Amino acid sequence: MNKGHVIEHIKFALETKLAEAKQAADSAHQDATHEQSAAETQYDSLSIESGYLAHGQSERVNEIHKSIALFTHSFSQDAEKRAKEGSLVQLIDTDDKTHWFYLGPSEGGLKVTVQQHAILVITHGSPIGQALFNKEIDDEVVLTVGDRTQHFDVVAIL
Template sequence: MRILRFSCFDMNKTHVIEHLRFALESQLYRAKEAAKAAHDAATHEESVAETQYDTLGLEAAYLAQGQAERVNECYRDIQAFNTVFKETEFPKVREGALVSLIDDQDQQKWFFIGPSSGGLSVTVKEHTIYVVTREAPLGKKLLGKKVDDEVELVIGDKKQFYTIDKLI
């Protein structure tokens, strides 16, 4: 049974996209800073091995390599999101959709179906929007659903029920 929820708040997808772009750019900036710091540590004169058992330089090099890969991942995320940001018209849930769910306690939750960066969240007008990927349990359940469809999500031994309230 669907409980009707009346709200004076209308989510603006353009604002959500702006916030997501900013969050992705912030992740890239932080990743670049971490990569630079790791590279500096790996190439610093104190990182040169003094004995065959001294692994500080090797560990710093591995860290720098991992941080560089994180920067590349951030660039890929931004590129993937730019593709779905251009999408409009969502009769069914798919990547790029902004979805409002109402739980069985009549609480509203917002989700953006993203190509990556699951777990990323942004706040727009005091509402938190969570990025969910199609591979996530909730993402799998939502794909292909329409407004007023019900979704059951099992986490551990607890069942949660949601109704799709809005699809933007």
């Protein structure tokens, strides 16, 4: 797996997410300021609701800008022996199934596909992130969620 390709895919996914958020914010702003959104009675809350939606969408755009800035720092991290922010980690489970994770600063749950491999962005705050951080190659990662326990071996850290 080429970490550079993974980083490019994550960058593209973040930029796409930003473009979609900007479009949603612009649309919500236009709806909020459109003449048909003006309140007709004191009980008409359409304009207020549209304003709240526009504000929320603008906040999402700001959050994605922050995430992009945080990722820019994580992308420049060199590979180390231990899994840390900026690491691309390959795990194998007890069924010999391979799993790829990028340890990111935010946007946990973001998924990209590179060379037919799904790479999931995880953060230190997630259960798998907590179990994986500071592990080395050949370490075992034990993940317990509810009453289900999974075991993984660390195969590669890029």
